[in-house]
Amino acid sequence: MAQDTATATRAEAGLDSPHRLIASNRVEGTAVYDRKGDKLGRIECFMTDKVTGQAEHAVMSFGGLFGLGGRHYPIPWDMLEYDPDKSGYVVDLDKEKLEKGPSFAAGEEPPFDRQYDRSVYDYYGVVYTW
Amino acid sequence: MAQDTATATRAEAGLDSPHRLIASNRVEGTAVYDRKGDKLGRIECFMTDKVTGQAEHAVMSFGGLFGLGGRHYPIPWDMLEYDPDKSGYVVDLDKEKLEKGPSFAAGEEPPFDRQYDRSVYDYYGVVYTW
Numbered sequence: 001m002a003q004d005t006a007t008a009t010r011a012e013a014g015l016d017s018p019h020r021l022i023a024s025n026r027v028e029g030t031a032v033y034d035r036k037g038d039k040l041g042r043i044e045c046f047m048t049d050k051v052t053g054q055a056e057h058a059v060m061s062f063g064g065l066f067g068l069g070g071r072h073y074p075i076p077w078d079m080l081e082y083d084p085d086k087s088g089y090v091v092d093l094d095k096e097k098l099e100k101g102p103s104f105a106a107g108e109e110p111p112f113d114r115q116y117d118r119s120v121y122d123y124y125g126v127v128y129t130w
Numbered sequence: 131m132a133q134d135t136a137t138a139t140r141a142e143a144g145l146d147s148p149h150r151l152i153a154s155n156r157v158e159g160t161a162v163y164d165r166k167g168d169k170l171g172r173i174e175c176f177m178t179d180k181v182t183g184q185a186e187h188a189v190m191s192f193g194g195l196f197g198l199g200g201r202h203y204p205i206p207w208d209m210l211e212y213d214p215d216k217s218g219y220v221v222d223l224d225k226e227k228l229e230k231g232p233s234f235a236a237g238e239e240p241p242f243d244r245q246y247d248r249s250v251y252d253y254y255g256v257v258y259t260w
Contacts, residue, residue, distance in 0.1 A: 021186060021242045024154040024176040046154040046183065048176065053185030053207045055178060056151060077183045112151045 019084075024048070031088035032060055032080075040095060044072055047112055057120060058089070060098070061106070071103045074112075076126040093124075149214075154178075161218035162190055162210075170225060174202055177242055187250060188219070190228070191236070201233045204242075206256040223254075 022030075030043040041062045046055040057074040075098070080089040102120050104110050114130070121128045152160075160173040171192045176185040187204040205228070210219040232250050234240050244260070251258045 020179065020181075020244075021177040021247075022180050023189070023239070024157045024178060024185075025174075027154045027178075044155075046178065047151040048154060048157070048178070048183075048185060049150065050152050051150075051212045053176065053178075053210075055154075055183030055185075059153070080183075082181045109153070114150075117151075 019087075031086065032058075033083070033086060033088055033090050034094060035090065035092055040091065040093065040098065041073075043089070044106075046077075047074065056117065057112075062095075070106055072106055073098055073101055073103045074120050075101070076121050076124055076128075078126055079124060149217075161216065162188075163213070163216060163218055163220050164224060165220065165222055170221065170223065170228065171203075173219070174236075176207075177204065186247065187242075192225075200236055202236055203228055203231055203233045204250050205231070206251050206254055206258075208256055209254060 024046070027043055027046055032040045032042060034040050041060045044059040044061050047057040047059060048055045055077045057077060058080055060073045060075060061070045075091065075093070079091050079093070081091070082088075083090050101123050102110075102116075110116050118128060154176070157173055157176055162170045162172060164170050171190045174189040174191050177187040177189060178185045185207045187207060188210055190203045190205060191200045205221065205223070209221050209223070211221070212218075213220050231253050232240075232246075240246050248258060
């Protein structure tokens with residue numbers, strides 16, 4: 001029954017459309033908006049658990065000319081809400097909070113070990129289950 | 131308790147290493163082996179649910195010269211078992227089963243709607259929960 005409800009909700013939200021899934025090599029560039037509808041930045045990549053296949057972070061950037069020289073900002077996956085009308089994600093964040101958060105220079109990926117992952121989740125006050 | 135056990139198992143398997151996560155833009159090329167340890171092919175991409183962040187399929191190819199002109203084979207995510215020693219995936223499949231399975235020409239991505247997704251899961255006898 002719960003599954004029927006979930007299926008119905010997904011259908012209403014248009015999530016059973018052909019565009020429900022995204023290929024990992026096409027994630028880059030997906031827009032991220034704040035609650036007001038202003039564009040905050042774009043997705044650089046997802047950081048996915050190799051075993052479970054679950055995305056744990058989205059890595060954002062503020063874009064910039066050809067994305068060069070920018071900084072990358074990992075945020076917990078659960079903060080992202082997909083908006084099919086926008087074909088992008090909405091987050092409950094302003095730019096200031098993001099700018100002061102964990103970040104790294106493009107091309108200098110952090111270890112993404114448990115300690116780092118937790119520091120990201122802690123900064124945004126998101127509970128991790130591992 | 132269950133979570134403690136899961137955490138311990140993950141630690142034993144070396145999955146709390148810095149390489150526990152993979153960036154979506156680095157998925158391509160990950161090796162896939164059969165049970166005998168022979169290389170079956172490589173990952174082209176993951177197909178990830180935009181809402182949940184869960185990978186639903188891995189899309190495989192048999193490689194080939196620069197990966198050109200090859201066919202792509204989606205398989206249900208749950209068939210993949212990550213082997214940290216191999217830095218690749220192991221599947222309970224032989225090449226023949228894979229070759230007769232759902233596939234598409236590189237560059238001609240199918241809709242990946244529910245009907246298609248189910249046909250992939252059905253072919254491999256994997257139960258889908260949606």
